[in-house]
Amino acid sequence: MAEIVFAAGAPHAPAIVGLIDRAPEDAQKVVKNTYAAISKGLRDARPDVVIMFANDHLANSRISAYPDFLIGMADKHTGPHEWFQEWIGCREYEAKGNPEVAKALFRGMTQRGIRMNANEENLKFDDNISVPVVLTDLDKTNITLVPVLQNCTVPPFPDPQRCYDVGKALADFIKKDLPADMRVALFGSGGLSHEPGGARYFKIDEEFDQKFLSLCAKGDHKALLREITLERLEEAGMGGTAEVLSWFPVMAAIGELPGDSFGYTGWTSFRCGVGGVVWDLNANNKR
Amino acid sequence: MAWEKFNPTLGAHDLVQDLKWDVNLREEFKRNEAGVLDRYKLLPDERKAIEARDFRKLYDLGMHPYLGGQLSRFIWGNDAGKGAIEASKNLVASLQGQPREPDKS
Numbered sequence: 001m002a003e004i005v006f007a008a009g010a011p012h013a014p015a016i017v018g019l020i021d022r023a024p025e026d027a028q029k030v031v032k033n034t035y036a037a038i039s040k041g042l043r044d045a046r047p048d049v050v051i052m053f054a055n056d057h058l059a060n061s062r063i064s065a066y067p068d069f070l071i072g073m074a075d076k077h078t079g080p081h082e083w084f085q086e087w088i089g090c091r092e093y094e095a096k097g098n099p100e101v102a103k104a105l106f107r108g109m110t111q112r113g114i115r116m117n118a119n120e121e122n123l124k125f126d127d128n129i130s131v132p133v134v135l136t137d138l139d140k141t142n143i144t145l146v147p148v149l150q151n152c153t154v155p156p157f158p159d160p161q162r163c164y165d166v167g168k169a170l171a172d173f174i175k176k177d178l179p180a181d182m183r184v185a186l187f188g189s190g191g192l193s194h195e196p197g198g199a200r201y202f203k204i205d206e207e208f209d210q211k212f213l214s215l216c217a218k219g220d221h222k223a224l225l226r227e228i229t230l231e232r233l234e235e236a237g238m239g240g241t242a243e244v245l246s247w248f249p250v251m252a253a254i255g256e257l258p259g260d261s262f263g264y265t266g267w268t269s270f271r272c273g274v275g276g277v278v279w280d281l282n283a284n285n286k287r
Numbered sequence: 288m289a290w291e292k293f294n295p296t297l298g299a300h301d302l303v304q305d306l307k308w309d310v311n312l313r314e315e316f317k318r319n320e321a322g323v324l325d326r327y328k329l330l331p332d333e334r335k336a337i338e339a340r341d342f343r344k345l346y347d348l349g350m351h352p353y354l355g356g357q358l359s360r361f362i363w364g365n366d367a368g369k370g371a372i373e374a375s376k377n378l379v380a381s382l383q384g385q386p387r388e389p390d391k392s
Contacts, residue, residue, distance in 0.1 A: 018367025058353055062304055063295045083307050087360070089367035124308075153353055155290045197356025199382035201375050234290070239352045271375070 002178035004171075006045035007254045008038045009188035009216060009247035010276030012054065012131035018089030019269055027267035027274070034262040034276040035135040038187075041278050042136060042143065047185035049098045049144045051105070051170075053246040054128035054189035056149035057196075059084075060119075066154045067117035069109075069166070072147040073102035079125035079133070088127050090134045098144035101178065105146060108173035114166055116148070123149060132189050143185070148249075152190065152242045159230050163245045164221070167252025174253070188250040190243025192273030193236040200237065204266040208236035209273035212244060213264060216277045219256045224248075240272070247277075257283045294349025298328040299337065303354040306361050316361060342381040 016031045023031070042050070059081060061067060077095045080088055099120070106118040123129075129147050133139055151157045158166070174184050192212060193205040215224045233242045259279035266273050280286075302324070306313050316323045324334055336344035340362065342355055350358075359378040364370015 014367065058304070058351070058357075059307065063300045063351065081307075082310065083313075083365070086366040087371055154295075154351065155293055195352070197352035197354070197359070197378065199379060201356070201379045238290070269372075 001176070001180055002174050002182035002184055004174060004186060004254055004281065005047050005183045006042055006050075006185035007187070007250050007279040007281060008041065008276060009244075009250060010034055010038060010132065011191050011272055011274050012127045012129075012189045013194065013270050013272035013274060014088040014127040014131065015270045015272070016274060017131055017134065018087070023267055023269070027265040027270065030263040030265040030274055034274070037260065037262050037278050038132075038276065039136040042138070042185060043141065045183065045185060047143055047183045049101050049146055049182070050138070050185035050187055051101075051146045051148060052129060052132065052187040052189055053148045053150050053249050054132075055152040055243040055246055057126055057128060057153065059124040059126050059128075060149060063154055066151060068151045068158050069114070069116040070123065070149040071102050071106050071116055071118040072097065072123045072149070073099050073106070073118050073120045074122045075099050076122070077125065077129070077145055077147060078122055080130040081124035081126060084126040084130070088130055090130055093130070093133050093139040095133055095139040095145040096142070098146050101144070102146045104177055105148075105173065108177040109166075109169055112169040112172060114169050123147060128189055132187060150246050152245050153239050157242065158245065160225055160228055160245060160248055163248035164225060164252040167249035170249055171253040171255075186250040186253055188244075188247035190246040191241060192244060192275060194240035194272035195237035196240045196271070198238050198240075202268050202271060203237070204268065204273045205236035205241070206264075206266045206273065208232065208241065209264060209266065209275060213261050213275045213277065216247065216251065217259050217261045219251075219258045219279070219283075221251060221256050224251070251279075254279055254281060257281060292347060292349050293351060297330070297333060297349055299333055299345065299350055299358070300354055302327045302329075303358050303361075307357065313361065340377070340381060342378055343384060346382065
C-alpha cells in the first residue's frame, strides 16, 4: 500500500513570481511564507512522486475537444511554454516525470469510472505548473512529477462534488495500485479568487478567499461541499476562482484533516487572492 | 458576461489558440492582422469586434474570457512587468465601456 506523505494547496498566480519584488512587504511575506512551508514540507516528507492537479488555462487543447483531466505522461516536464515565459517572468525548468505512475493513474482512474485523458508529450505549462515548480525548486530535487491538468474553466466543467469523487478514487488508486513502499505527495494548484480576462480583472473577493482557506484548514469537507458552489465560485470571479476545484481531489484523497495556513493577501496587482494550506497528515495520531 | 453567453463555436477561440502555439503566426499577426483574420471562420460581427478591440462585443458574442484576456496580450503586450498590465487595463476599459489608453503599438 503506497502512502500519501504530503498534501498542500496553493495559488499559482503569475504575478507572485513576476511582480513579487514590487509587492508590499506584507504581500511578499504571505507568498514567501506559504511557499517556504510547502517547499520544506515537501522535502521533509521525502516523496517519490508528486501528483499535481492544476487548471489548464486552455494551453493544451482546443475548446472543441477539451478534456476534464489531462495526465502528463512524459519522462520529463519542461516549461514554461515559450509564450508564457515573459508573462510569468520565471526561469526555465526541467522536472523529472514519472511515466509509470502516470500510466498507472490513467489506467487506475479509468477502471474506477473517472474519465481522464493522457499525453506522452511534454504538455504546455503556463503558470499552473510552472509557478509551484519554480517556487519550490521541485526540479532541483529527486522528486518526480505527474501533472494532471484539470478543466476548471471551460463549461461545463467538473463541479465540486465530481472533483471530490475524483479524489476518493485517487485515494483508492494510491492505496491499491501503486507499489507498497511508494511515497506520494499531492498538490492542488490554483485560485484563490480572480477573474482573468473579465470585467472584474482587478477585483478580489477577500470574503470568499478567507472562508475557503478557513474551511480547508479546518478540514471541514461537508461545509466545503455545501458552501463552495459553482454559483459562489463564479460570483467570486468568473473563469478563475473555480481553480480552487484543483484542491478538491487532494482534500478528498487525504480525508477530513486540518492543516496550516500561512496568511492571506489580496494585493490588487497580484490580480488574485493568495494564501495556501499544508494539511497535517498526522493529525489523527495527535488526537 | 455570464456563461450563458459562452459560444464554443466562435472562430476567435481557434485564432487565439494558434497564436499561442505558433510564434510565426504571432509575428504575422503583428505585421498583417487582416491577412491572418482572413484565414479564420469568423462571424462578421466577431471580426469587426476584433478589429475595433471591442471586447465587450466579443464577450457578448460568446468569447471565452480567458482567451479574450490572451487576445488582449497579443495586441497590447505580454511581459509581466509592463505589457500584460497595459493589456489588462485596456481589456477592462473595453469591457466597462471606457476609453482605453492611446495605442502605443
